[in-house]
Amino acid sequence: MIDRLSLWQKIGVYAATFVFLLFLLMPFIEMLRVSLRPMSHLMTADFTWWSEDFSLQAYRDMWVTVPLLGRYIFNSIFIALSVTVVTMVVVIPAAYAYARLEFPFKALSLGGFLAVNMFTGAVLLIPLYRVLRSLGMLNTYWAMIVPGVAFLIPTGIWLLRSYLEKIPRELEEAAFVDGASRLYTLRRVVIPLAVPGLIVVGTAVFIGAYAQQFLFAITFNNVREIQPLPAGLFEFIGYQDTTWNEMMAAALTGVLPVMLLFLFLQKYLVAGLTAGAVKE
Amino acid sequence: MTSQATAPERMARRQLSDRAFAWLLISPAILFIGLIVVWPLIETIRLSFTDATLGGESWVGLKNYADLFASSKFWATVGRTFYWMFLSVSLKLVMGLIGATLLNAAIPGKALFRVLVMPPWVIPVAIGVIGWKWMYNGYFGLISGLLQEFGLVEERVALLATKTSAFYSAIVTDVWVGTPMVTLFFLAAMQGVSKDLYEAAWVDGAGRWYRFRRITIPQIMPVIVSMALLSAIWTFNSFEIIWILTEGGPRGATTTLIIDTYKVAISSQRFGEGAARAVVIVVLLATFSLFYLWFLNRVNRHYGAK
Numbered sequence: 001m002i003d004r005l006s007l008w009q010k011i012g013v014y015a016a017t018f019v020f021l022l023f024l025l026m027p028f029i030e031m032l033r034v035s036l037r038p039m040s041h042l043m044t045a046d047f048t049w050w051s052e053d054f055s056l057q058a059y060r061d062m063w064v065t066v067p068l069l070g071r072y073i074f075n076s077i078f079i080a081l082s083v084t085v086v087t088m089v090v091v092i093p094a095a096y097a098y099a100r101l102e103f104p105f106k107a108l109s110l111g112g113f114l115a116v117n118m119f120t121g122a123v124l125l126i127p128l129y130r131v132l133r134s135l136g137m138l139n140t141y142w143a144m145i146v147p148g149v150a151f152l153i154p155t156g157i158w159l160l161r162s163y164l165e166k167i168p169r170e171l172e173e174a175a176f177v178d179g180a181s182r183l184y185t186l187r188r189v190v191i192p193l194a195v196p197g198l199i200v201v202g203t204a205v206f207i208g209a210y211a212q213q214f215l216f217a218i219t220f221n222n223v224r225e226i227q228p229l230p231a232g233l234f235e236f237i238g239y240q241d242t243t244w245n246e247m248m249a250a251a252l253t254g255v256l257p258v259m260l261l262f263l264f265l266q267k268y269l270v271a272g273l274t275a276g277a278v279k280e
Numbered sequence: 281m282t283s284q285a286t287a288p289e290r291m292a293r294r295q296l297s298d299r300a301f302a303w304l305l306i307s308p309a310i311l312f313i314g315l316i317v318v319w320p321l322i323e324t325i326r327l328s329f330t331d332a333t334l335g336g337e338s339w340v341g342l343k344n345y346a347d348l349f350a351s352s353k354f355w356a357t358v359g360r361t362f363y364w365m366f367l368s369v370s371l372k373l374v375m376g377l378i379g380a381t382l383l384n385a386a387i388p389g390k391a392l393f394r395v396l397v398m399p400p401w402v403i404p405v406a407i408g409v410i411g412w413k414w415m416y417n418g419y420f421g422l423i424s425g426l427l428q429e430f431g432l433v434e435e436r437v438a439l440l441a442t443k444t445s446a447f448y449s450a451i452v453t454d455v456w457v458g459t460p461m462v463t464l465f466f467l468a469a470m471q472g473v474s475k476d477l478y479e480a481a482w483v484d485g486a487g488r489w490y491r492f493r494r495i496t497i498p499q500i501m502p503v504i505v506s507m508a509l510l511s512a513i514w515t516f517n518s519f520e521i522i523w524i525l526t527e528g529g530p531r532g533a534t535t536t537l538i539i540d541t542y543k544v545a546i547s548s549q550r551f552g553e554g555a556a557r558a559v560v561i562v563v564l565l566a567t568f569s570l571f572y573l574w575f576l577n578r579v580n581r582h583y584g585a586k
Binding site: 004005016028030066076102103116125126127128145149150154182210234237244258262263 | 302303305306310382386387393399400405408424456541
């Protein structure tokens with residue numbers, strides 16, 4: 001009863017929600033509209049919402065204009081997945097240490113990790129370039145994976161720590177009493193219990209890695225074959241003869257796999273963010 | 281390990297190695313951050329005292345900083361960056377609050393609406409920005425077209441071509457990228473507020489607006505404040521959006537510190553001067569964050585949150 005809205009309030013909420021969502025989805029609607037129209041009509045005719053000339057031609061032509069499109073899509077997902085796996089391998093033990101163990105400089109080192117959030121790759125590009133060069137990683141997938149991991153570790157530790165803190169200590173103590181080693185306990189008791197949290201943190205890391213792969217790619221890699229989607233498409237954009245309809249078609253096709261995945265996962269994701277991040 | 285040892289003794293022995301074990305567990309993270317963040321940071325500081333270019337480097341002391349601080353263009357960039365940050369973050373917070381309130385309303389279809397908020401967040405930032413770049417173009421862009429249709433402008437307008445419109449266009453895109461995440465975090469926080477509080481207030485006859493102001497806002501204040509800080513740091517350092525839309529132009533109108541740094545250090549390969557700018561960014565952000573955390577602490581105490 002407390003939540004009941006009058007008819008007018010309901011209409012108001014729907015109208016406001018519509019405007020809000022329109023703002024967030026407008027670029028997608030527009031990208032779709034552009035991708036469905038022939039380039040010549042786009043450039044010459046005045047703006048129209050609807051036209052008779054809708055066709056899927058751009059979705060065929062884009063594979064010719066952007067021959068590596070399939071690779072770009074694969075690279076984007078591959079890089080984001082690799083970043084996620086490496087990040088989780090590093091984050092799980094660290095988050096456990098911060099959640100459970102007492103050690104000198106605990107608060108200080110955690111603060112240090114969080115301070116990393118203040119940097120982005122863009123500030124450190126010059127020396128980072130040299131580090132990656134001396135490691136022989138330039139122009140390889142690693143050039144895009146390794147820096148990505150470093151900047152996601154702090155958030156990962158922070159999010160996962162709050163999950164692990166909620167797992168009852170008694171379970172671990174029981175395992176200790178039975179003579180289990182620390183690593184065994186971590187592997188066989190803590191990690192299985194933390195699976196929901198791991199999925200949420202992993203998803204958050206994946207989103208971060210997937211969203212932010214442009215800068216490292218354009219700076220540390222010039223091999224076309226391993227370029228992720230945004231960097232690959234960027235090469236075709238901004239010139240006089242940019243075929244915008246094909247670029248939009250390629251962009252939409254490129255993000256479709258991950259978008260679908262998230263539409264299915266969103267329920268868990270929102271629930272998970274609630275549990276982890278809100279706890280201050 | 282003698283098998284005679286009792287369980288508590290065994291645990292005690294483990295307690296002793298707590299420190300070593302903990303450091304073992306966090307060492308991969310420390311190595312990673314050390315190599316990719318700390319070492320480059322130290323290098324950046326060192327480079328900022330040199331005139332490093334591709335050709336080589338020599339020590340120039342504080343020259344890079346002296347040049348920077350003497351340049352009025354640099355101070356204009358600092359001012360613009362803070363203006364960019366405050367405006368964009370405020371808008372993201374307001375949008376996030378409105379969005380979360382709407383998505384939290386008990387109406388049919390809310391599950392679907394929550395899904396529809398996510399797309400800008402789960403695609404590569406650069407892809408969304410490419411879409412905006414198209415919409416802003418003057419010849420056939422959506423926004424120019426709409427403005428003409430409604431008779432707000434006579435001619436087609438190239439939004440990214442003039443200084444003021446380019447800056448605010450970049451702001452709109454930045455807000456667009458940032459809003460979904462803020463919205464979802466606020467929504468999550470709102471759902472965490474105890475129903476009892478609302479019911480008690482409702483029984484006492486408190487209206488919707490009153491409940492929002494006196495219960496929702498104070499209850500989620502810690503989340504708002506920490507989200508604001510994170511968002512501020514990201515917005516301050518936001519690179520891709522401006523770079524793809526305008527590369528800092530026209531005539532510097534959208535050049536924030538991070539864009540300026542990239543241009544000097546990477547585009548013109550004046551590493552020393554670029555490094556000095558990077559150090560300034562770090563110092564400014566660190567100062568801002570410390571001040572903010574102090575403020576956060578006070579807010580948390582004021583609202584009695586943990």
